[in-house]
Amino acid sequence: MHAVTESAPFAGASATAWRRLRASRAARWSAGILGLMALLALAGPLLSPWSYDSLDWQHLALAPGSAGAHWLGTDRLGRDLLVRTLHGVRLSLWISVMASLVSLAVGVAWGAIAGFSGGRTDGWMMRTVDVLYALPYLFIVIVLGTLFSRNSLAALFVALGAVGWLTTARIVRGQAAALRGRDFVLAARALGLTTPQILWRHVIPNLLGPVLVYMLLVVPQMILYESFLSFLGLGVQEPHASLGNLILAGAQEMESAPWMLLVPAGFLVVLLLCLNTLGDALRDAFDPHES
DSSP states (O other), rough: OHHHHHHHHHHHHHHHHHHHHHHHHHHHHHHHHHHHHHHHHHHHHSSSSSHHHHHOSSSTTTOSSSSSSSSBBBBBOOHHHHHHHHHHHHHHEEEEHHHHHHHHHHHHHHHHHHHHHHHHHHHHHHHHHHHHHHOHHHHOOOOOOOHHHTHHHHHHHHHHHHHHHHHHHHHHHHHHHHHHTTHHHHHHTTTTOOOOHHHIIIIGGGGGGHHHHHHHHHHHHHHHHHHHHHHTSSSTTSOOOHHHHHHHHHOOOOOOOOTHHHHHHHHHHHHHHHHHHHHHHHHHHHHHTTO
């Protein structure tokens, strides 16, 4: 009975939070722009006569607005910049969302077990998190680069997930430790439920609010990580396009062909701005101190 009565306030709080989120104009605009960008990233390259690696030798380094079929111009090899940028948005979003889901799963499991167990188990699990936090991120990436091929997306996933789950684990650990002594958990123990059953049925569902908020804030962080690694040549490699290696190529041509930098950088700025705005709105919606 205690577990049932505890889930009702949680459901009510979630409904209130979603009403607050829908009432936020900034959240609605951000969600609309994100949806439009995702739709363009999925359908845009399919509707264009050019693919992300097609070469147009008659229009090399074509500026936006010039005569021809390339709306946002081309790069030095005659590749359509709009198509490559949309391909880069799609690849960066896919990598970042998948890495965020992996880090979320690992972080929630690790933090929930540590916070709910307490004692020595909590101690050594969180010290492991501290040790991983102390390692330089680029050092981890370089080590992983020796274990995988240079153009391996698996290496990129592992590199992004290697640090993405650490903050999630700390947040979930604190929430799980606070829930450990609640009445509905004690009632579940009295009914004979095992620790994994209590975690799965009662503890983790009550952590979904802050976890969802943090996940939405992790996605732009993962996009920045992926762009940073690709900018350094450690992420997505040619001929594939991501926002990071497009910005790297544009930076090398900034003086003679500034549109090669401004187009992917503009998409990256809008993408990060919308994700952060939506994440802040979601955090405010789930804030129990909001009136």
